Amino acid sequence: MRRLSAATAPRLAQIVADLGGELHGDGAVCIQAIAALEHAGVGDIAFLANPKLRAQLATTQASALIVRADCLALAQERGAAVIVTPDPYLYFARLTRWWAARTRKPAAVGVHPTAVVGERVQIHPSASIGPYAVIGDDVVIGEGAILGAQVCVGDMAEIGAFTRFAPGVRFLEGCRIGARGLLESGAIIGGDGFGFAPHQGTWEKIEQLGAVWIGDDVEIGANTCVDRGALDDTFIDDGVKLDNQIQIAHNVHIGKHTAMAGCVGVAGSAKIGAHCTFGGAAMILGHLEIADHVHISSASVVMRSLLKPGVYTGAFPIDENSNWEKNAATLRQLHTLRNRVRALEKQQNPTS
């Protein structure tokens, strides 16, 4: 991150005044940057969230530290000013937002003169529409919403208050997103679902007449796609976080506060619960159900409904290629191997 000059840097006491926490030491110290504990130097603020990394406190050069109460003494030994808080990682998250709000250039309020805006559009006067944006007819854009350069919004779409679209987002006809959302560049909301009826060896298109409904506080990553529903809407509930390069097919339902890492794919009509997590490149087949509080490991393929909370995994363990070749060859005969074991058991214990 860019370092602030000492002249423009905030003082620690200002951070504590805004974000809370218990200040120990010199509140007048200037904070020029946020840094990772192992790299932090003079003028930096750093945090310790994981007690296992407590040893890093012994050598840090940070001017200020965010720690739990049990690390206060250790942190003070370094001569740093200290903020004590029960959840340093959460404090760090809030500090990054505080920092961004102070240092990022605010978006220009109003509609850029090059934007093409349709008819009967309601744009809140505090909203910002960037250059070369294209807004369809009958669109509603809420208070403080920020639509970046080259965004495209389809007819009848609705965008909630303080929602932000990075440059190049496509948010197509009839789709709806609530408040405080964030769509990264290249995200495409409302492309056609993949639906065809087979007919004499060819595929006849099923027009996708539904849309996409997205709740409040949803984040959708770069180049991620959420398809419109065939008849009903695809549904992304409040607080869902989707990373980059994700594919959400038509009529999927994702419950509140579920998070998916990059490259995940979800096939049509899958119904995913709340508070789930999906590791990168997990794949979920269609027309199945996943309960609340299910956690899927990276690169695992969900082929059946998972109705019990828990952690599920299914990835081939990586190995040196020569070992893999031998094991993979045996794997292709695994059923036979089991039968051979059964035969041995029968032979050894003929009466069992």
Add this chain to the structure above:
Amino acid sequence: MRRLSAATAPRLAQIVADLGGELHGDGAVCIQAIAALEHAGVGDIAFLANPKLRAQLATTQASALIVRADCLALAQERGAAVIVTPDPYLYFARLTRWWAARTRKPAAVGVHPTAVVGERVQIHPSASIGPYAVIGDDVVIGEGAILGAQVCVGDMAEIGAFTRFAPGVRFLEGCRIGARGLLESGAIIGGDGFGFAPHQGTWEKIEQLGAVWIGDDVEIGANTCVDRGALDDTFIDDGVKLDNQIQIAHNVHIGKHTAMAGCVGVAGSAKIGAHCTFGGAAMILGHLEIADHVHISSASVVMRSLLKPGVYTGAFPIDENSNWEKNAATLRQLHTLRNRVRALEKQQNPTS
């Protein structure tokens, strides 16, 4: 989908007049929406394609039903008007298209004044070019073609009649698509293939001098990429359907009416037959051949040519994480386990 008011809704008899089928019951009933059988209410038309779901007929509130002849009696018991047809799913597909044609706003014919159009471009007067589109030199755009907002078309590209590009499609230099195609937002046709010659530990670029050739009736999903060929063209034959987030590398050949679900990847120079299907996230390695009528399950990796029609699968079965850990550990020793079984067999049957 958006419901039509009773005033604007079509009558059932009109649907039958246009799409065929055998009408039983009141053709004057107003059809305000198409709905799934289990959700359908008064004013809705629904279909029953899967005879296993026949029980849903008993409780549906739909005003009209599309069924096979063997379900006519059951459908009529509900008091609904009925269309009898040998393939209700196909009828449904056609009904969605009929519906979309009646209810979607037609694209504005002509070239939007903000579009930048190159030299010697032939645009059919019935075609539609959206705002901020950029069209290169020597491009040909056919009758009734629709290019959405912010589309980019490279020099010498050709776009067939009635082909549609959603907003933000990039269709690059020298590429060609036939009639009645559909490219979803963010699709990129004609990016460089990934080709390099290794040289003293670095990579020297091989310029990709081919293009992409796409036949008629092809659909390509959102954020899907089809790379241009190194020397010859990458080739997508008639009727191919590609879902979102797919990667087609240079010089791949995909045969007629093959369909691929989201997140599939196909490496360079793979030759894929006609009438194949690929489940989501299937991966196909390069320089291999897949016969016609091969079906690859989701998340399966094709590492060798498959010259026999059939269904092929290769994905690790998902399990509770604790089970997976035990099984994965054993899998890494599978070859050894086989040897142990062999040793037991030898010991038990020393003469065999």
Add this chain to the structure above:
Amino acid sequence: MRRLSAATAPRLAQIVADLGGELHGDGAVCIQAIAALEHAGVGDIAFLANPKLRAQLATTQASALIVRADCLALAQERGAAVIVTPDPYLYFARLTRWWAARTRKPAAVGVHPTAVVGERVQIHPSASIGPYAVIGDDVVIGEGAILGAQVCVGDMAEIGAFTRFAPGVRFLEGCRIGARGLLESGAIIGGDGFGFAPHQGTWEKIEQLGAVWIGDDVEIGANTCVDRGALDDTFIDDGVKLDNQIQIAHNVHIGKHTAMAGCVGVAGSAKIGAHCTFGGAAMILGHLEIADHVHISSASVVMRSLLKPGVYTGAFPIDENSNWEKNAATLRQLHTLRNRVRALEKQQNPTS
């Protein structure tokens, strides 16, 4: 590729004069196209890199051939003119670049009148900025750089000399790329990393305050994403080549000349060495380290650090679905099977 007419085609001697190699035969022959050896005809130049394909020399119709010294006699038997070089594939790579430089239309120098350019921007007079590009404030664009149509460059970004962005690239705030880079359409550099602090069942955003640092001679494929770092920058060193649809998460470090095929995913803070290769759809989990000269096979999942050079693989072998079903069922009991083998061993050899 497009064939040149005999009138505009270069002569072989011209190629040799520019690219070197030992000319045997008629340097006056016109070269109208580069072709694969098996398809080459009169007027074409082809190469033989793989000695195993030497038999193709016996039947080629190519007018000119690029071969190693040990194939000279065989090549001359066909009556073709011959370029002898120790590395025909490298020669071919250079020939494609020579060809592209001669035949591709050069980009228009200067800033297209429709481009929106911010304040305090330094654009080298030899650079080219395409229609509807949007360039933020305080951007630096080097000599000979080419930014295609509809590109978006964020504030304070830096783009090195002769670097090219295809149409629709998004290169966001504060990111930096060196000289001679190439970004394909839809590539997104500097989207937010995926970082949240859990809080009472919801996710609190960690603003991503770092950027992306990209060295010289880097190629990034279509629709590939490289996220900005949380605090420090995501780092892509010189000579790295990334194919399409790749996801590089925040704070990843990729060493010099490493290459990744399409659909690869790399999770946050992974540290990847130099001169590595990754097959398509390989997945690398976060916070791990991969040494220099590691080669990961397609569709393999790296779940732990790999500190030793070598080839690593972990993909489920594909099989006919019926076989897979039996083997997969057994795999879910593999640990039990091992215990059964152990029991048999114990029973058979009670004292061991």
